[in-house]
Amino acid sequence: MADFNLAFNHTMDMEGGYVFDPDDNGGETYMGVARAKNPHWVGWPVIDSLKNRDDFPDCLADDHQIQSHVKSIYVERYWEVIKGDDIDDQSIAESIFDFAVNAGPRTSVKLAQSAVGAVADGFIGPNSLAKLNNTDKRLFLTEFALAKINRYVEICEATSSNRKFFFGWVKRTLKGL
Secondary structure, three states: OOOHHHHHHHHHHHHOOEEOOOOOOOOOEEOOEEOOOOOOOOHHHHHHHHOOOOOOOHHHHHOHHHHHHHHHHHHHHHHOOOOHHHOOOHHHHHHHHHHHHHHOHHHHHHHHHHHHOOOOOOOOOHHHHHHHHOOOHHHHHHHHHHHHHHHHHHHHHHOHHHHHHHHHHHHHHHHOO
16 A cells, blocks of 8 residues: 655655746646646635745745645545555555646546556546556556656647746656656
């Protein structure tokens, strides 16, 4: 059984803190939680209330309430969706979780399902889970990494402003191997 806290820490090492990049489709983002994709997240009012502090955004890292909200959204909207607790291998769970955070849970699950020869419907059911838990880890991680990079190429071809993120996405992908 994979451990959420290990996967969370791995992903947070790559997500960083507060970012507001005008070229990022997610818009304002904190620890990977994009405001455009999560406008009703309970953490946004907390962040907004701290913006007029002189030590913003550094103060966010020490705010226990916001850190709790971050962890909660990742459990509910990502870890539980990918069935992380039911995946036997930590590296496989971390890779699927990290890509879910970066590209969306359904996209991540579909690519993971394709890598193990399951029906790519974006929902982890018993068949997908059995295939994930019985796959060769190195083969899966390699095939999944290639699929992620291919997805990033598609994103950059569709929206040229995303090209500036491409090599960071590839580096993130390769770090999981």
